[in-house]
Amino acid sequence: MASVEPEVGVAVPAKVQMHLDILEGLFDGVLLVGPDGRIRFWNRGAERITGFRASEVLGLPCCEVVRHHDFRGTPRCPQAVCPVLFPAAREEGLREALVYIQHRRGMRIPVISRTRPMIGPDGYAGVIEIFSDNRLGMVRRKHLHELRRLALLDPLTGLGNRRYGEAMLSVRLQERETRGGHFGVLLADLDYFKRINDQHGHGAGDQVLRTIGKVFAAGLRSADAAVRWGGEEFLFLLSDLDRDALGVVAEKLRTEVERTVIRWGDHDLRITVSLGGCLALDGDTWERVLERSDRGLYTSKREGRNRVTLDAPSRPR
Numbered sequence: 568m569a570s571v572e573p574e575v576g577v578a579v580p581a582k583v584q585m586h587l588d589i590l591e592g593l594f595d596g597v598l599l600v601g602p603d604g605r606i607r608f609w610n611r612g613a614e615r616i617t618g619f620r621a622s623e624v625l626g627l628p629c630c631e632v633v634r635h636h637d638f639r640g641t642p643r644c645p646q647a648v649c650p651v652l653f654p655a656a657r658e659e660g661l662r663e664a665l666v667y668i669q670h671r672r673g674m675r676i677p678v679i680s681r682t683r684p685m686i687g688p689d690g691y692a693g694v695i696e697i698f699s700d701n702r703l704g705m706v707r708r709k710h711l712h713e714l715r716r717l718a719l720l721d722p723l724t725g726l727g728n729r730r731y732g733e734a735m736l737s738v739r740l741q742e743r744e745t746r747g748g749h750f751g752v753l754l755a756d757l758d759y760f761k762r763i764n765d766q767h768g769h770g771a772g773d774q775v776l777r778t779i780g781k782v783f784a785a786g787l788r789s790a791d792a793a794v795r796w797g798g799e800e801f802l803f804l805l806s807d808l809d810r811d812a813l814g815v816v817a818e819k820l821r822t823e824v825e826r827t828v829i830r831w832g833d834h835d836l837r838i839t840v841s842l843g844g845c846l847a848l849d850g851d852t853w854e855r856v857l858e859r860s861d862r863g864l865y866t867s868k869r870e871g872r873n874r875v876t877l878d879a880p881s882r883p884r
Contacts, residue, residue, distance in 0.1 A: 596678070596698045599685065600629045607693060616678070616700050618671030634669040635680070665701065677701040721795040723773060724780030732794035732802045736853040739804055743847055750806050751813035753844035754860040755783075755820065757799040758872040763836060771831045775838055778829045786820050803844075810846055810877060817842045817875040825873065839873035 590597040596613035598606055606629050609621040617633075624632045630644035637643055643666060662682045667675040678698040685693045719731035727735070739750050757779065764772040776799065783793045783801060794802040805816055821840055829836040843863025847856050863876035870876075 590695075590697075593697070596700075597695065598629070598633070598698075599693050599695050601693045604628050604630065606632060608695075613698075616670075616676060616698065617668065632669070636667040636675060638665070638667070638677075640667075640675075668698065721780075724776055724795050726780050726784060726801070727792060727794040729794065729796055732792070732796060732804070733853065735792050735794070735804055736802075736856065739806070740847060740851060740853060740856070748807060749809060749846050750804060751808055751810075751816075751844055751846050752856050752860045753803040753805065753813070753817050753820070753842050754796065754857070754864045755801040755803070755840050755842045756864060756868070757824075758839045758841055758868075760799040760838065763838065767831055767834065767836065771829075771834075771836060774831055775829050775836060778827060779824055779838070779840075782823050782827055783820060786823055787816075813844055813846060814875060814877055817844055817877070821873065821875055841867035841872045842875045843867055843878070844875070845878035 590608075591610045593610060593612050594615075596616045597608065597610040598613055599608035601607050606624050606627055609619070609624050614620055619632060633644070635643040662680075664680050665677065666680045667677050668680075670676050677700075679701050680696055680698045682694055682696045685695050719727055719734075721728040736752070742748075743750060757775070760772065760775070763775055776795075780793075780795065780801075783803070787793055787803065787805070790806045792804040794804075796802040803816075803820070805813060808816070821842055824838065824840040827837070829838075841864060843860050843866065845856060845859040845863065859878040863878045866876040867874045
């Protein structure tokens, strides 16, 4: 059983000792730090999580053993943000935080830390910290984040997929309704893409899509969104611009695609793109916005391809 390292000249009250005996058997890590910042109690759970035995740490400064860090790796000890710094804990009562602590082997362990002041009837003071190993929780959250990311990502081009595009379009329409402002939508379709698949194979077609996806991503601002809408069709959501600026962006994307050369075996592949677009208007639904953009795209295709057609607004913006 882990023991309590008493402070010089200060006895640990029997009631406090009884509580510590109970805490000794907890699966979670438990430590008690005196007002001088030194470790007075270290249970078996703390030994299991950190690798440090009680005999190695009792009497040592907590900041030299536990070494609390935040998720950025910034030390929280011995600054006032340290979870077990006694004056702050005494003022705030129970505190809970996700922090990282030091393992005996040097790696950082994510834990859920809960701290509370301990003040005995004879004047004994300290802070008790109970910390739970959160490594499994971090892994689960990482996997969940990855699953969500993959569900919204087109694996070939690295752009958002259609599901992502529909969600973002709805969000942009809601933001426009509540905050005002303009945003534009472009639909783009690669011209004669089937010829590349027919003449060079689907591997060449995939390489063209990957390369053009990178061209599109590089041609937009961080606030804009590029989506692989389906097949060789792409959707762009462009924030805070008027119709003239929308045309400039569309023409820039068209020009960059026209200038791109994709190397495939002994062949240099070239392709062009047709675009149609519009600005979102008051009361628009995403179906209406897409319909007007698609109408412009159809016009670009009909009039010779490799061009941009913007829908002329039929009502005031």
